[in-house]
Ligand code: SF4
């Protein structure tokens with residue numbers, strides 16, 4: 590398994606997050622507040638949250654906010670910044686993450702990615718949203734991967750549960766199972782990603798095989814928590830019937846008790862983020878999925894269980910019909 594930098598399991602008092610998003614309707618049932626944890630054990634080629642991949646504290650340069658005053662260059666003690674053809678270039682090999690460029694930038698064009706937050710601070714911040722959660726909403730731990738910081742996540746989840754707030758975990762599943770066990774007493778449900786059923790393809794496209802993910806889902810199924818399966822439908826990667834029916838057969842054969850299985854259409858919202866981070870993205874020019882492909886894949890999955898299987902749906906935007 591990928592070893593992540595940082596002592597992310599040592600602390601039960603702080604959590605490294607990217608941000609907190611309120612009024613979300615896409616991260617579980619009802620209205621939710623989503624906490625995006627920093628760091629992920631997978632490297633999915635299509636990831637639309639590249640800023641969440643590394644556990645390290647990072648920064649990005651936002652071109653449209655920059656007035657080219659070069660104050661950041663003057664404050665950088667490592668000489669890690671330069672102006673090339675009107676662009677501020679960050680030499681990540683030289684950068685010591687002192688954040689002097691972030692603090693001194695007058696326009697917030699140099700933006701910090703990642704901050705360590707005290708569990709008590711997070712609890713006080715999240716509890717403010719309790720009124721709008723209603724009976725079905727709550728807090729979702731997403732990322733990145735919340736379960737790589739399982740110890741602190743469990744402390745926060747326990748506090749939220751004690752305050753009557755339901756907690757969901759959005760997970761890629763690629764962590765040791767005892768990380769799940771730390772959260773189980775405090776969590777209502779899991780949003781569980783199954784991307785590719787063929788382990789070699791999984792490794793080629795996410796940098797890790799899928800055996801641990803499949804084994805963990807079988808074990809999690811025994812815990813009798815609500816499970817939503819999620820499969821990103823990515824052009825040229827996961828968008829074929831062999832993959833979808835393979836995942837369906839795995840779910841059926843292992844009697845995974847799922848409440849819902851979402852086929853999530855690829856979105857290209859990560860495009861600008863990759864540009865700001867200065868990382869090339871192979872899906873930069875990729876089009877959205879066609880509606881008919883999403884419908885066909887959904888039907889193929891349903892057929893494995895029986896044509897009337899309505900727990901399987903597709904979500905997301907699709908491209909306009911071409912004449
Ligand atoms: S300090 Fe901020 S506004 Fe000035 S050049 Fe650097 S990034 Fe741009």
Ligand code: SF4
Pocket residue numbers: 664665666667668669670679683684685686687688689690691
């Ligand atoms: S974080 Fe510090 S070392 Fe890195 S680019 Fe900014 S000022 Fe330079």
